[in-house]
Structures are given as structure tokens and as C-alpha cells.
Amino acid sequence: MKKNNVTLKDVAKFSGVSVPTVSRVVNKEKYVSDEVKEKVLSAIKELNYTPQWTARSLRLKRxxxxxxxxxxxxxxxxxxxxxxxxxxxxxxxxxxxxxxxxxxxxxxxxxxxxxxxxxxxxxxxxxxxxxxxxxxxxxxxxxxxxxxxxxxxxxxxxxxxxxDDVGGSYKLVEHLIKQHGYKNIACISGPLEESSSFEKLRGYKKAMEDNMLTVDDSLIKVAYWKKSKAFEATRELMENSHKPEAIYCMNANMLIGCLRYIIEKKIMIPEDLALVTFDDYDFVSVVYPPVTSLKRIxxxxxxxxxxxxxxxxxxxxxxxxxxxxxxxxxxxxxxxxx
Amino acid sequence: MKKNNVTLKDVAKFSGVSVPTVSRVVNKEKYVSDEVKEKVLSAIKELNYTPQWTARSLRLKRxxxxxxxxxxxxxxxxxxxxxxxxxxxxxxxxxxxxxxxxxxxxxxxxxxxxxxxxxxxxxxxxxxxxxxxxxxxxxxxxxxxxxxxxxxxxxxxxxxxxxDDVGGSYKLVEHLIKQHGYKNIACISGPLEESSSFEKLRGYKKAMEDNMLTVDDSLIKVAYWKKSKAFEATRELMENSHKPEAIYCMNANMLIGCLRYIIEKKIMIPEDLALVTFDDYDFVSVVYPPVTSLKRIxxxxxxxxxxxxxxxxxxxxxxxxxxxxxxxxxxxxxxxxx
DNA sequence: ATAATATATGATAACGTTTTCAATAACGTT
DNA sequence: AACGTTATTGAAAACGTTATCATATATTAT
CATH class of the missing domain: 3.40.50.2300 (Response regulator)
Structure with missing residues (x-):
């Protein structure tokens, strides 16, 4: 394998013009005669010249x-x-x-x-x-x-x-409350140091409070966006004395973990447990039953x-x-x- | 916002040494006195110097x-x-x-x-x-x-x-045949100009033929890796007079399209139709029922x-x-x- | 016809590095 | 005291471009 490192200089020599002229041809600038242009272009093709961005970047500072x-x-x-x-x-x-x-x-x-x-x-x-x-x-x-x-x-x-994490969360949780009358709604959350988790949690709490529901902290599980942790969180929730009627997953990845537990334990959706998730990735529509979610943005x-x-x-x-x-x-x- | 474009030259001037010396410090070369090194390092910190890869690349040809x-x-x-x-x-x-x-x-x-x-x-x-x-x-x-x-x-x-597309396909289809006795096995394929599709098809055909089953071309649908086309393909297959007992999807994306039709028509898996897919992405384990597939590679x-x-x-x-x-x-x- | 402009080209410098190379100083060794 | 080695520095060149400037020619306007 030969290394091709043809430069403007090579092209210039080959076509018998100066380096700047070749540069002008390459960059399609004005002020270069048709005759020269043609000669240079054919030299470029002949030699297989490609501009080197490393040099260009240095010179242009771009x-x-x-x-x-x-x-x-x-x-x-x-x-x-x-x-x-x-x-x-x-x-x-x-x-x-x-x-x-x-x-x-x-x-x-x-x-x-x-x-x-x-x-x-x-x-x-x-x-x-x-x-x-x-x-x-x-x-x-x-x-x-x-x-x-x-x-x-x-x-x-x-x-x-x-x-709009607050608003999105609010919509999902409000849907569970107003459309379906659920009261015990659990939440599988990302790490609360991240603003997106924190704000989703705010939306959840606001929806609960606006509907006169008390927030039970034992129904809020941090699963760090991870499937395995969401699996565990779901287990804990379902084994909890205060079992939730519905679970809200803050993202679709955690939904997968959650569903794994649900399938393993043969929990019926929505009869035994309702489910909503934040992101509407493609697969969210083909789990069984398809899960209510927020459109992707x-x-x-x-x-x-x-x-x-x-x-x-x-x-x-x-x-x-x-x-x-x-x-x-x-x-x-x-x-x-x- | 000021543009920071501190160069070796600036650092050199600031610390009263030459440019190559600063370069030597930056690249941790031998032969630079502790005294000078210290001076230069503090200048680098003071001026917030960062090497410019554009220049470095040009010079080093890397x-x-x-x-x-x-x-x-x-x-x-x-x-x-x-x-x-x-x-x-x-x-x-x-x-x-x-x-x-x-x-x-x-x-x-x-x-x-x-x-x-x-x-x-x-x-x-x-x-x-x-x-x-x-x-x-x-x-x-x-x-x-x-x-x-x-x-x-x-x-x-x-x-x-x-x-190993041939082998993978073979395993999936053979599983359908040997473990479950299916004979009419459909295949939702990628574009056959691509080698991966073509070879998967070869594996499918080989598994069929090795088990004395005839390949029915009307059961092979090209869906170009697309969900929407896979949805259509599934519809055509299920409306076909020669309805398949099982469908093999050549990738998980097409599985999604396939599942959408299945859910829409309330087709029961595996009672009415068996299903296998090539890639075992996470969601493949949480559709209902979880789908037999090939481990991800x-x-x-x-x-x-x-x-x-x-x-x-x-x-x-x-x-x-x-x-x-x-x-x-x-x-x-x-x-x-x- | 002359000046003014437009067109076409090349020499030279510059971008910020690293790599010779040469120079100097310091150090032991004979 | 002379010498070789090792350590430490800087001057100058180079990487491949593009920009500036100067020069030369051709074209147009007066």
C-alpha cells in the first residue's frame, strides 16, 4: 500500500504553475484563466490530489x-x-x-x-x-x-x-389520576442530582398534590436509568406493603427492567398494575400491552x-x-x- | 467571550525561554532542567495554554x-x-x-x-x-x-x-423446525443486494432444505430493514392463502413492524404464529411473549x-x-x- | 493616446507545532 | 590539562495550506 500524500506543490510542479495558483483552482476562486484551470484540474485528477485539512485548518484557523x-x-x-x-x-x-x-x-x-x-x-x-x-x-x-x-x-x-420534564411528568401522572382514578402511583427515577430526574420528580409531585394525593416517599425509587436497578426497584415496589396501582418510569430503558419483573411474575397490565413511561421509543408500542408514553423529542x-x-x-x-x-x-x- | 489562542510562543515569551524548550516541557521530553520546567509549567497554567492539534498534526503527519x-x-x-x-x-x-x-x-x-x-x-x-x-x-x-x-x-x-449470518439464520430456522415442527416458515428480509441479507437468506434456505422442506418464495418478503415495510410484509403474509406458521425476522427493527401488525390484529404468539428474530436487543425480551433470538454480537x-x-x-x-x-x-x- | 481598471500569476510570509542542528556548559576521566 | 561525554538551550527549517503583496498583461473608459 503506497501512501498518497500529494500536495499542492506536487500538483504545481506537474502542471507548471505556482502553488498559489493551484490553491486558487482548488478553492474555485476568481482570477484564474480557463487554460490554467484545465491544466491544473487534470493534474489534480492525474495525481489524485486531495487537500489536507490539517494544513488548511492551521492556516485558516478553522x-x-x-x-x-x-x-x-x-x-x-x-x-x-x-x-x-x-x-x-x-x-x-x-x-x-x-x-x-x-x-x-x-x-x-x-x-x-x-x-x-x-x-x-x-x-x-x-x-x-x-x-x-x-x-x-x-x-x-x-x-x-x-x-x-x-x-x-x-x-x-x-x-x-x-x-419540558416537569410538564411531561405532570401529563403522564395526571393521566393516571384523572383518566383512570389511580391514587397509589409509584415512580422509578433517574439519579436526583441530574436536573432531568429532579424536574421529572417535581412534575410527578405537582400532579399528585394538585389532585389532593399524598406523595409516599416509599413509592419513589431511584434506579439510575439502569435496567437492572429498575428491575430491583419494581420488585421492591411490588413486595412493598403499600403496593402501587401504577408505575411511572422516567425513561424507556428503565421501563425494560420494570417489564422484565412484570413478565417474570406474570403481573397483568393493566389489570394488576398500570404503566406509563416518559420516552416513546419504537419498542414501547410493541410490548404487551403497548405502553402509554410521551412522544419523542x-x-x-x-x-x-x-x-x-x-x-x-x-x-x-x-x-x-x-x-x-x-x-x-x-x-x-x-x-x-x- | 474572549478567544483564547495562547501559543507556545506566548508561553515562551512569558517564561523567558525559547519555543522549542516549551515544546519539550509540554511533551515531557528529557533534557530540560527542573528550574526551567517549573517556570514553563507555571506559565502554561497562568496563560491557560492548550496545545493546538491542528499544528501538531501538520508537523507530525499524524x-x-x-x-x-x-x-x-x-x-x-x-x-x-x-x-x-x-x-x-x-x-x-x-x-x-x-x-x-x-x-x-x-x-x-x-x-x-x-x-x-x-x-x-x-x-x-x-x-x-x-x-x-x-x-x-x-x-x-x-x-x-x-x-x-x-x-x-x-x-x-x-x-x-x-x-456469521448463514450460521445464525440456520440456527434460528432449524430451531423452528426441529424443536417445534413448523414447516411453513416465512422470512422478512433486508435488501438482498446487501451481503448480510443475502447470507441470512442462504442460512434460511439451507435449514429448510436440510430438513426436506421446500422453500416457498411467496413466504420471503423483502422489507429493507424498515418497520413500516415489515408491517406490510406481515400483513401480506397473514393474508396469503398459504399462511405461515412462523415468521423469521432478519433484524429486530423489522420485528417491531411485524409485532405492530400482530398486536393490531390480536394474533396470538405462539398459538397462532411463532416468531424468531436475529438480534437480541434489550426490548426483544420484554415484548409479549419474549422472542427467541440470537445473542448480540x-x-x-x-x-x-x-x-x-x-x-x-x-x-x-x-x-x-x-x-x-x-x-x-x-x-x-x-x-x-x- | 493615456489613464484607469480588471484579470492573471507568482514570491513571500504566515499559521503553531516539532525536529534537526549547533552551541554552550557541566562533568568526570585519563 | 586535555578530552570525551552528557545535559541544557536556542536558531532555523519544515509540515501544506492560504493571504498579502507586487507585477504583468489585457481591457475599458476618458
Whole structure:
């Protein structure tokens, strides 16, 4: 395998013109004669020349690259975010560098530093959000535009695209209460240090309180977005003396764990237990019975985040803003007949 | 927001030494006195210096970046491949540039060219595999190591990591026949131009023929990996005069479409229809009833591909090889009692 | 016809690194 | 005292581009 490293210089020599002229041809600039253009183009084809972005980036001080930092690409939610961001930026001729943090703070911090070192022109960040000061200082020191998605950061001067967690939770729980008359509603939660969990919990509590129901803390189980923990949580709930009539899962991953217990114990849905979940991933409609949920907003979230980031990269100076995306119920059969 | 673009030169001036000396400190080289080292390090901290990879890459002719080119990140399978590759290469201090081809040949070709132009040091490619000659010439012209995953390419001189599609299919279909005595077995397939579909079909046919069953072409439906097409395919199959006793889905995404029809028509599994699917994604265990499938190999595939690519980048000259990863049945209740 | 402009090209410098290479100082060894 | 070795630094070149400037020619306007 020969290494092809043809440079402008080679093309220039081959076609008998100067290096800048070749550069002008490559970049389709004005002021180059048809004759020369043709000669150069055929030389480029002949030699198989490809511009080297490493050199270009150095000279132009533009990498045409953005970084996307998320906990886990293979997660339904983040996978879609990445997809949406990639689609948007690919059209704008930007490349995407992907960083997986595996929910680890240190890795996240290193990822941010690496992204900066690679001189990405912008960052989409889904943070686990415990190290706000560090992130804040990293950001302010380097002046790279960042858009935060999913989990809120308590930093001003930063754009954020978030789901309406309070409102979504409220809709789901209110549905259980008002449409079906359930009173004992359990909740399988993500880690409460993350804003998305915390706000979903707020929505749950508000729906309960607005309907004169008392919140029983023993019905709130933190399962850290994990299937296995959700399985355990469901077991604990169902073995509890105060058994719930319904369970609300804060995401679809935990729904899987929950369903595993339900299937193992042959619990009947909705007769023995009602079920709702936050995210309406495809499979949510094909478990049995299909589960009532909130319409997905991941693609929309990714696209909006990308739009905002792109504007910032182009130099937009508007006020920083927090976009909240809300979502509608998708009513299925997991709560009983409507 | 101030732009921080501190360079070696700035650090050098600040600490009263030369640029190469600062470089030596940054790269932890020998032959720099403790006194100078300390001075420089504090200057680096003071000025918030970060090395610029654009310049470094140009000088070193190494980008420490690999490209990963796949049809769709948000797909269960490819998301896991990306995850595995990212994890592997992150440990080796490589970055990942992600390219989504959306199953489009032209985009795929452009992605390869872009990756080359960015001077990635290697590529992981999940191709849709119709343009073998183009890819072949691109590859041979630039001498960048490539590892192909998922779909086979008929190119020699290239490493490939593939699943044992023939064998996997065979196991699933044989299970339906031998364990449960089904004879009329339908198949919902991906596009037959893709090697993975084609080979899965071969496995299906071989299992049928080995068991003296005739293959009825009207029971083979191409659904292009799509949920909606799989829904239609299932409808056609079930309305067919020659109704199948069992359906085999070539991937889990099509299983979702298939299940939607089944739920809509209240078809009973396994009483009215048995079901098996290729990939054992998490949700496959929580549809009702849980579906018999083949254990996932996506993470393993990604990791092995990454290992091979890394060795090639390091200059390994071994013969090119095709790795086939096989997988075991996960038997659940979608076919009847065993 | 002359000046003014538009077109076409190339020399040179610059982007921020790392890599020679040479120079100097410090250190023992004979 | 002369010498070789080792340690420590900096000057200059290089990586492959693009931008600035100057120059030369062609075209247009006066």
C-alpha cells in the first residue's frame, strides 16, 4: 500500500504553475484563466490530489469540526441526538467528533479539554452536570460556543435545549389520576442530582398534590436509568406493603427492567398494575400491552441544538436562551380503557 | 467571550525561554532542567495554554483520529458498534470522526473522501456495499487502513469483521423446525443486494432444505430493514392463502413492524404464529411473549474491528482476514413450549 | 493616446507545532 | 590539562495550506 500524500506543490510542479495558483483552482476562486484551470484540474485528477485539512485548518484557523459530548451513543435518546446533530452539520460541511463520557465526570472533563485542544468550533454537550464550576471555567476560558442538551446547567451565558420534564411528568401522572382514578402511583427515577430526574420528580409531585394525593416517599425509587436497578426497584415496589396501582418510569430503558419483573411474575397490565413511561421509543408500542408514553423529542432537540450552535459559530450575539420542548401523550392500553 | 489562542510562543515569551524548550516541557521530553520546567509549567497554567492539534498534526503527519462511517448512528446495531469503537480508541488517545451515510451510496462515497481529506489514520466502514469498485479504488489510492464491518465487500486486501449470518439464520430456522415442527416458515428480509441479507437468506434456505422442506418464495418478503415495510410484509403474509406458521425476522427493527401488525390484529404468539428474530436487543425480551433470538454480537464486532484497525495503524503487515463472529440462540416463549 | 481598471500569476510570509542542528556548559576521566 | 561525554538551550527549517503583496498583461473608459 503506497501512501498518497500529494500536495499542492506536487500538483504545481506537474502542471507548471505556482502553488498559489493551484490553491486558487482548488478553492474555485476568481482570477484564474480557463487554460490554467484545465491544466491544473487534470493534474489534480492525474495525481489524485486531495487537500489536507490539517494544513488548511492551521492556516485558516478553522477546523470545520464540532464536538459532541454525550454519556452513551448506543442509548436510544443520545443516539438520536447524535443523528440529528450529524445530519444538520453535515449539510453545513462540518465534521463531528464524538466523545462518549460513559457517565463519568472525569472523562467528561477530559473530553471537553480534548475538544478544545482539537479546536472544534463548537460543542454540543449532554452533561451529567455535577461539575458546573469546572465546565463553566473551561467554557469561559476558551470562548467556544457550547449548547447544552438534556440536563440543565446552572450557568448563565450558555444556550440550553431541554425537554419540558416537569410538564411531561405532570401529563403522564395526571393521566393516571384523572383518566383512570389511580391514587397509589409509584415512580422509578433517574439519579436526583441530574436536573432531568429532579424536574421529572417535581412534575410527578405537582400532579399528585394538585389532585389532593399524598406523595409516599416509599413509592419513589431511584434506579439510575439502569435496567437492572429498575428491575430491583419494581420488585421492591411490588413486595412493598403499600403496593402501587401504577408505575411511572422516567425513561424507556428503565421501563425494560420494570417489564422484565412484570413478565417474570406474570403481573397483568393493566389489570394488576398500570404503566406509563416518559420516552416513546419504537419498542414501547410493541410490548404487551403497548405502553402509554410521551412522544419523542430527541430528534427535534438535536436539530434545534444544532441550529443554535451553528448560529453562534457564525457569530450570532443574541441573548443566551433556554429552549424547553414539550411533548404530547401517546395513549395506549397500559392504564386500562380510557 | 474572549478567544483564547495562547501559543507556545506566548508561553515562551512569558517564561523567558525559547519555543522549542516549551515544546519539550509540554511533551515531557528529557533534557530540560527542573528550574526551567517549573517556570514553563507555571506559565502554561497562568496563560491557560492548550496545545493546538491542528499544528501538531501538520508537523507530525499524524492526526490521531479515525473515521467511522455507518448508515445510521441511532440504529441499535450501529450505535453499539460506534460505542465499542469509541471506547477502544479513546483508550489509545484517538478521536473519532463520525459519518452517517443514511444508506445513501453517494453520501458514503463522499464520506470516505472527506475522511481521507481529513487524514484520518484509519476507517471503520459499514458499507451498503453496492459500489465495491469505487471503494476499492479509493482505498488503494490512499493506503489508509480500513476495516469493514457488517456487510461483506468483495475486495481482497481488506480486513472484515462480519457476523456469521448463514450460521445464525440456520440456527434460528432449524430451531423452528426441529424443536417445534413448523414447516411453513416465512422470512422478512433486508435488501438482498446487501451481503448480510443475502447470507441470512442462504442460512434460511439451507435449514429448510436440510430438513426436506421446500422453500416457498411467496413466504420471503423483502422489507429493507424498515418497520413500516415489515408491517406490510406481515400483513401480506397473514393474508396469503398459504399462511405461515412462523415468521423469521432478519433484524429486530423489522420485528417491531411485524409485532405492530400482530398486536393490531390480536394474533396470538405462539398459538397462532411463532416468531424468531436475529438480534437480541434489550426490548426483544420484554415484548409479549419474549422472542427467541440470537445473542448480540455488536459490541464484540466493534471491539474486534477496532483492535484490527489499531494494529494496522501501528503497521501490522499480517495477511488480511475475514473474521466471522457466531452467536448462540436465546430461547424464549415465542415459538411454543420447548 | 493615456489613464484607469480588471484579470492573471507568482514570491513571500504566515499559521503553531516539532525536529534537526549547533552551541554552550557541566562533568568526570585519563 | 586535555578530552570525551552528557545535559541544557536556542536558531532555523519544515509540515501544506492560504493571504498579502507586487507585477504583468489585457481591457475599458476618458
Amino acid at each position: 477546523t470545520h469540526t464540532i464536538g459532541i459530548i454525550i454519556p452513551n451513543v448506543s442509548d436510544y435518546f443520545f443516539g438520536s441526538i447524535v443523528l440529528a446533530v450529524e445530519n444538520y452539520f453535515r449539510k453545513k460541511n462540518y465534521d463531528i467528533i464524538l466523545f462518549n463520557t460513559s457517565n463519568d465526570e472525569d472523562i467528561e472533563e477530559r473530553a471537553i479539554k480534548l475538544a478544545i485542544s482539537k479546536r472544534v468550533e463548537g460543542i454540543i454537550l449532554a452533561t451529567i452536570s455535577k461539575n458546573e464550576k469546572k465546565i463553566s471555567s473551561l467554557i469561559s476560558n476558551f470562548g467556544i460556543p457550547i449548547v447544552v442538551v438534556d440536563n440543565k446547567l446552572n450557568i448563565k451565558n450558555i444556550d440550553q435545549v431541554l425537554s 430527541d430528534i427535534e432537540m438535536g436539530t434545534i441544538a444544532a441550529e443554535i450552535l451553528f448560529k453562534r459559530i457564525e457569530g450570532c450575539e443574541e441573548d443566551y436562551r433556554i429552549v424547553r420542548i414539550d411533548s404530547d401523550l401517546v395513549i395506549r392500553n397500559s392504564c386500562g380503557c380510557a | 492526526t490521531h483520529t479515525i473515521g467511522i462511517i455507518i448508515p445510521n448512528v441511532s440504529d441499535y446495531f450501529f450505535g453499539s458498534i460506534v460505542l465499542a469503537v469509541e471506547n477502544y480508541f479513546r483508550k489509545k488517545n484517538y478521536d473519532i470522526i463520525l459519518f452517517n451515510t443514511s444508506n445513501d451510496e453517494d453520501i458514503e462515497e463522499r464520506a470516505i473522501k472527506l475522511a481521507i481529506s481529513k487524514r484520518v489514520e484509519g476507517i471503520i466502514l459499514a458499507t451498503i456495499s453496492k459500489n465495491e469498485k469505487k471503494i476499492s479504488s479509493l482505498i488503494s489510492n490512499f493506503g489508509i487502513p480500513i476495516v469493514v464491518v457488517d456487510n461483506k465487500l468483495n475486495i481482497k486486501n481488506i480486513d472484515q469483521v462480519l457476523s 455488536d459490541i464484540e464486532m466493534g471491539t474486534i474491528a477496532a483492535e484490527i484497525l489499531f494494529k494496522r495503524i501501528e503497521g501490522c503487515e499480517e495477511d488480511y482476514r475475514i473474521v466471522r463472529i457466531d452467536s448462540d440462540l436465546v430461547i424464549r416463549n415465542s415459538c411454543g413450549c420447548a
